[in-house]
Amino acid sequence: MPAAESLRGVVVPVDGSPESARAVPIGLALARRLDVPLSVLTVVRDIRRDAPDRIDELDATLGPLPYGIERRVVQASAIGRTIAEEAGDAIACMATTAELFDDHGLKGSIAELVISAATSPVLVVGPACAEALDVDRIMVAVDPSHDQAALINWAARLAYQLGVELDLVHVDVGDGAALGPKVRRLHLGSDEHVAQRLIAEGDGAMLAVGSHARAGLDRLVQGSVAGTVFRIARQPVLVVGPHAA
Template identity: 30%
Template structure:
C-alpha cells in the first residue's frame, strides 16, 4: 500500500498516537517510518530527546524507523522532506474537539492536507478512536467530482490490498437550500444526482472486483459522515481535496475540518493531481 511513511512529531499525545498507528501499519507491511521533528530556530532545541522518545513509540511495533531533524517553518519542512525522500504517505495526529496540536494541527495540518501531493492520514489521539489495521471496512463520501473519484480510486486500491469492503456515501445536504418539504422539486433533483453519483461509484468498484455498498443519507454532511462511519464500524474514511483552490465542494471547509477533528475513525485525504483537476 505504502512504502515510506512520514510522521511529523512534536512530542504531543496526538503525535504519539499517529506514530504508534504508523508503526503498526509499517510493521504489518514491512515498510519504513520516517519520524520528522521540525525545530523552530527561535526556540530551545530538544529534538534529540523528542526523537528518541518518538523512535520508541514507532519502533515498539517492530517497524523500521528513520528519525530526522529539520530547522524552519513546519509546513514547508514537512512537504520538502516528503518530496525529497520518496515519501508516499504522511500520518499526522490531531487533538480533536478542543483544538489542535501546537505543531501538527490548525493551520499546519490544514496546509499539509491541502498542499501535499501524497495522501495524508489524519488520526485523533482520543481513546475513543478506532485505529485498526489491516482495514476491513472503508468509507468514501462522494459528490461525483474528480476529487471524489480520485479518493475512490485510492480506497479501491487499499480495499484490494486488504480484501476490504468499500462503502460509498452521498449526502443530500438540504440545509443550504432551506429545503424542509420532502415534496420539494429541488430535493428530488438533489436525490437523483446523489443516486447517480453512488451508482457510478459502484460501477467503478465492480470493475475492480471490490465488494461495495452504496447509500444516500440526508442532513449535515459532516454529521452524516461520522454517523454512518460509526454505524458500519469503519476502519478508514477516504476523502478527496482540491488542493490550493480549496476543499472538495461536497466536503468543503468547516465540514472537512470537523470530520478530521471529531471522527472516531482515521481519515485519509487524497489530493487530485493538476491533470485530474484540468479534466474535471
C-alpha cells in the same frame, strides 16, 4: 493491482508534542500491515537550535522505537516540500486535534502544510481515534460535484494492500446528485449531521475524503463536515489532497 502501484512506505511527521506523537503507533501498525518501511520526521522551527531538544522530547514521549525505523529532523518551513519529496508512493500519517482556527484551518502546526503539498494521501489521526488500527473496510465519501478519480484510486490501492473491502457512498442532502451504479446513496435524517451519518454508516471503517482546495484544508473544513469527521472518527481518516493524482 500491479506491484508498481502499491504504496511503498509510511511517513509520520511529528512536532514533539504528545498530540502529534499519537500518530506514531498508528503509522507503525499501518506499516506492519502493509509490510513497508516507516519513517518518522521530527519537525522543528529552527533545525540548528531546536533539533536536539525536540529529539529528546520525542524520545521521552514515545520511548524507544522499534529497530529499523528511520528518524530524521526537518525544518517546519520546508515540511510541505519535504513530505511531497519523501512520500512519493508512501502515505503520510499525522495526528491533529481537529480544532478550528478563525481562518478555518485545523489546529496543529503541520496539518495544513502537509495535506496541501502531499502528492500521496494523508492519514489523519483525530482526537477520538482508538489507539489500535482496526480497519475492516475503507468507505469513500463521494462528492459528485468534483473529480473523484484520485480519491477513489488511492482508496482502492490502500484497500487492496490491506485486504479490505472498498465501499463508495454519498450522503443525500437533497442535491439530486447523479451517482454511478457502485455508489450507495445514504439518506440523511432530519436531525442528523452529514458527518454523523458517515461515521454511523462506517462503523469499523476507515473513511476516505477529498480536499479540493490548493490552500489545503480550507475547502475541506468549511461547512464543518470534514472537521466534524476528524473530531469524532474512531478510525483514522484518509485525506486525498489537491496534488495527489
